[in-house]
Amino acid sequence: LRRLELPSHRREQMQQAEITAAQDILEEGGRYFPDAELIRKEGRPEREIVNTAIEWAADLVVICPRSAQSAGPPLGPKSVGHVARFVLDHAPCPVLLVRPIAREVFPIPR
Incomplete structure (x- = not known):
């Protein structure tokens, strides 16, 4: 590339x-x-988010995850993109994932 x-x-x-x-x-x-x-930083988003949380001694990181496929899936293991996954795995504090309401997938089929 x-x-x-x-x-x-x-x-x-x-x-x-x-x-x-x-x-x-x-x-x-x-x-x-x-x-x-x-704040505005340049670099790899996942690392900048985690490093900023460390620098600020953050109590909470709030992030809106994108799935690996830009359009979705809204649920399941592939519903969180690599940036959110990295932040979840490396943040020094709790991470709150905020998603838009996915009315089309509820209720979940049995």
């Missing part, structure tokens, strides 16, 4: 879109967690 080099203006647009999305999430979450902060 070759690393794709984006034109600098496109890279800046993407970075600004990331920041805007993060600020929107922080604004929404701030209603429930008023002390929440926005």
Whole structure:
């Protein structure tokens, strides 16, 4: 695989879109967690999350897991992607997985 080099203006647009999305999430979450902060780090997400939890002596990590297949499955062993799996296995504190409501799979067939 070759690393794709984006034109600098496109890279800046993407970075600004990331920041805007993060600020929107922080604004929404701030209603429930008023002390929440926005930080931006570069690197492997799973390692950055765990290292930040260690640096902050976090009491809890909240993460929305993606499945190995982007669209799902919503339940089962493949319902958690590699980032969430790594955080679950390496975080120095409890990890809360937050998922969207999966109405189409409930009730679970017997």
